[in-house]
Amino acid sequence: MEAESSFNDHSRTIIHIDLDCFYAQVEILKNPELRSIPLGIQQKNIVVTSNYVAREYGIRKCMLISEAKILCPNLILVKGEDLHDYRQISYKVTALLQNYSSFVERLGLDENFVDVTELVSKRLLELRQTYIVGNIFGDLNDLCNCGCSNRLRVATSIAQEIRNKIKAELNLTSCAGIGHNKLLAKIVGTKHKPNQQTVVFPNSAVELLRSLNEVSKIPSIGVTLSEQLNNINVKTVQELQDADFGNLKHLLGHEKAKTVYDLSFGIDCTPVKSSGKPQSIGIEDSCKPISVEKEIKEKLKQLLKRLLVLVAEDGRIPKTIKLTVRKFNKNNKVSTRETRQCNINSMVFNPKDITNLTENNESKIMTSIMRLFNKLVNTNKPYHITLLGLSFTKFVERPSVKSTLAKFLTKDIEVQFITNIENVHETEVTPDISPSTSYTENSESEAEPTTKKCKFGELIAKRRFLRDSDSDDCASPSKLRVGDLRLNSTEKPVDPNQNICCPPNASEEVFRGITKGNAARTVGGI
Ligand code: DGT
Numbered sequence: 001m002e003a004e005s006s007f008n009d010h011s012r013t014i015i016h017i018d019l020d021c022f023y024a025q026v027e028i029l030k031n032p033e034l035r036s037i038p039l040g041i042q043q044k045n046i047v048v049t050s051n052y053v054a055r056e057y058g059i060r061k062c063m064l065i066s067e068a069k070i071l072c073p074n075l076i077l078v079k080g081e082d083l084h085d086y087r088q089i090s091y092k093v094t095a096l097l098q099n100y101s102s103f104v105e106r107l108g109l110d111e112n113f114v115d116v117t118e119l120v121s122k123r124l125l126e127l128r129q130t131y132i133v134g135n136i137f138g139d140l141n142d143l144c145n146c147g148c149s150n151r152l153r154v155a156t157s158i159a160q161e162i163r164n165k166i167k168a169e170l171n172l173t174s175c176a177g178i179g180h181n182k183l184l185a186k187i188v189g190t191k192h193k194p195n196q197q198t199v200v201f202p203n204s205a206v207e208l209l210r211s212l213n214e215v216s217k218i219p220s221i222g223v224t225l226s227e228q229l230n231n232i233n234v235k236t237v238q239e240l241q242d243a244d245f246g247n248l249k250h251l252l253g254h255e256k257a258k259t260v261y262d263l264s265f266g267i268d269c270t271p272v273k274s275s276g277k278p279q280s281i282g283i284e285d286s287c288k289p290i291s292v293e294k295e296i297k298e299k300l301k302q303l304l305k306r307l308l309v310l311v312a313e314d315g316r317i318p319k320t321i322k323l324t325v326r327k328f329n330k331n332n333k334v335s336t337r338e339t340r341q342c343n344i345n346s347m348v349f350n351p352k353d354i355t356n357l358t359e360n361n362e363s364k365i366m367t368s369i370m371r372l373f374n375k376l377v378n379t380n381k382p383y384h385i386t387l388l389g390l391s392f393t394k395f396v397e398r399p400s401v402k403s404t405l406a407k408f409l410t411k412d413i414e415v416q417f418i419t420n421i422e423n424v425h426e427t428e429v430t431p432d433i434s435p436s437t438s439y440t441e442n443s444e445s446e447a448e449p450t451t452k453k454c455k456f457g458e459l460i461a462k463r464r465f466l467r468d469s470d471s472d473d474c475a476s477p478s479k480l481r482v483g484d485l486r487l488n489s490t491e492k493p494v495d496p497n498q499n500i501c502c503p504p505n506a507s508e509e510v511f512r513g514i515t516k517g518n519a520a521r522t523v524g525g526i
C-alpha cells in the first residue's frame with residue numbers, strides 16, 4: 001500500500017549532473033594539449049580515470065597502469081594524487097548549480113543532484129508548450145497523466161541549460177539524468193555518455209532498473225548487501241523484484257527489506273539535501289609497515305602540514321582532531337582501522353594563515369596527536385602501522401572582526417582558552433576489509449569513490465598490489481575540507497604590558513585600542 005503510493009508520487013523533478021571523466025577534464029583545462037591524446041590519471045599504480053580518447057583503447061577505471069600500457073602504449077599518464085584542483089573545480093560546479101535550486105546535493109567530487117521542482121513549476125506557468133531535449137529512456141506510450149510528463153519535459157530544457165552553463169563558464173562537459181527521484185535520475189544519466197542527457201518517465205522506471213541487470217549495480221546496494229542477496233539466490237534486479245518479501249524481511253529486517261525492494265522498482269523517496277560545508281576534512285596515507293614511533297611522528301607531521309593546506313581553503317577553524325591508524329597483525333594477516341579524536345583549542349589557529357604554524361603551536365598539536373596515537377597503539381609491544389590519517393571533524397566559523405572582539409571581551413578568559421586536549425571522545429575499531437577503505441587511501445573522503453567504482457574482485461587484487469607495491473606512500477587528500485583557518489600564531493603576548501592575545505581575525509590595532517588599560521591576564525595555549 002505504502003509502496004503503491006510512493007510509486008505513484010511523481011511530484012518532484014530531479015536532475016543528476018555527472019561531469020565527464022572529471023579528473024582528466026581538469027588536467028586538460030590545465031594543459032589543453034592533452035585533450036586529443038589518450039590520457040590516464042594515475043593514483044599509485046592505478047588509472048583512476050581516463051579521457052574518452054583513452055577509453056577507445058579499452059582503458060577502464062581502476063585498471064592497473066601495467067595493463068593500461070599494454071592496451072595503449074601511447075597513454076599519457078598524469079598524477080592525480082593531489083586532489084586540490086579537482087576539489088576547487090568541484091565546488092565551482094556546485095556553486096553554479098545553486099543558481100537553479102536551493103536543494104543541491106553533492107555526491108563525491110563530480111556528481112550533484114539538483115531538485116528543480118520549484119523552478120519547473122515556475123517555468124510551466126510561463127510556457128505554452130513543452131518538449132523533450134536529449135535522449136529518452138523507454139517509450140512514450142502510456143505516459144502518466146499526473147502532470148509529471150510535462151514537468152520532466154521542462155526539466156530536460158533546464159538540464160540542457162545547466163550543462164551549457166557549465167561548459168560556458170567552466171569549460172567542462174557533463175552528463176545529466178532527469179527523473180522524478182534521485183535513483184532514477186542517477187541511473188538514467190549513465191545511459192548516454194559523454195556530454196549527453198537522458199530523461200526517464202515513470203512508466204519506464206521498472207524497465208530502467210531491470211536494465212542494470214545485477215542487483216549490485218543499483219546505487220546504494222553495496223558489496224555486503226549484494227552478497228547477502230546473492231546468498232538467497234537474488235542476483236538480478238528482476239529476481240529482486242520477483243523475490244518473496246517475507247524472505248527478504250527474514251534476511252534484512254523489515255525496514256531494509258522494504259528499501260531494497262522499493263529500489264528495485266525505482267522507488268526512492270529520499271530528498272535532495274542541500275550540501276553545506278563538509279563535516280570533516282582529512283587526509284590519509286598508506287605506507288609500508290612502520291614500527292618506530294619517531295617515524296610515525298614524522299609522517300604525522302607531514303600529514304598535518306598537508307591537512308592545513310586543505311583546511312585553509314574552507315574558511316572555518318577546526319575544533320577537533322581525529323587520528324586514524326591501520327594496524328597490521330602479522331600473525332593473522334588482518335588489518336584493522338582504529339580512530340580516536342580529541343578537542344583542540346581553536347585559538348591556536350591564526351585565521352589569516354592557518355598553514356603557517358609557529359613551531360610552538362605545531363609542537364602542541366603534535367603532542368595532542370601523539371597522545372592519541374599512544375592511546376590507540378601500545379608502543380611497548382611490537383606494532384605495524386600501514387596507514388595513518390588525520391582529519392579535523394568539528395569546526396567553528398571564522399568570526400567577524402566585530403563579533404570576535406565583542407565575544408572576546410565579554411567572555412571569561414578561561415572560556416576563551418580551553419585546555420589543550422580536553423578529552424578523548426571516541427575510539428572506533430573496524431576490521432579493514434571494506435574495499436572503499438582499502439582503496440581510497442589517497443582519496444578525499446568527501447569524494448571517496450563508492451565501492452561500486454571498482455569491482456570487488458579487482459579491488460582485492462589491487463589492494464594486494466598496492467600493499468606489495470614499492471611506492472611508499474602518496475598524497476592523499478581525504479574527504480573533508482575546511483577553510484581558511486589558521487593557528488593563532490600570537491603565541492607571544494600581543495602587548496608586552498598586556499598578556500593577552502589578539503582574537504583570531506581581529507585587527508590587532510583595533511583590538512589593542514579597545515583593550516588598553518585592561519588588567520593583565522594569563523593566556524593559555526592549546
Ligand atoms: P565518467 O563520469 O564515467 O565520464 O568518468 P569520471 O572520471 O568522471 O568517473 P566518476 O564520475 O565515476 O568519478 C569521478 C572522479 O572520481 C574520476 O574522475 C576519478 C575519481 N574516481 C572514480 N573512481 C575512482 C576509484 O575507484 N578510486 C579513486 N581513487 N578515484 C576514483
Ligand code: MG
Nearest residue numbers: 018019020110
Ligand atoms: Mg563523472
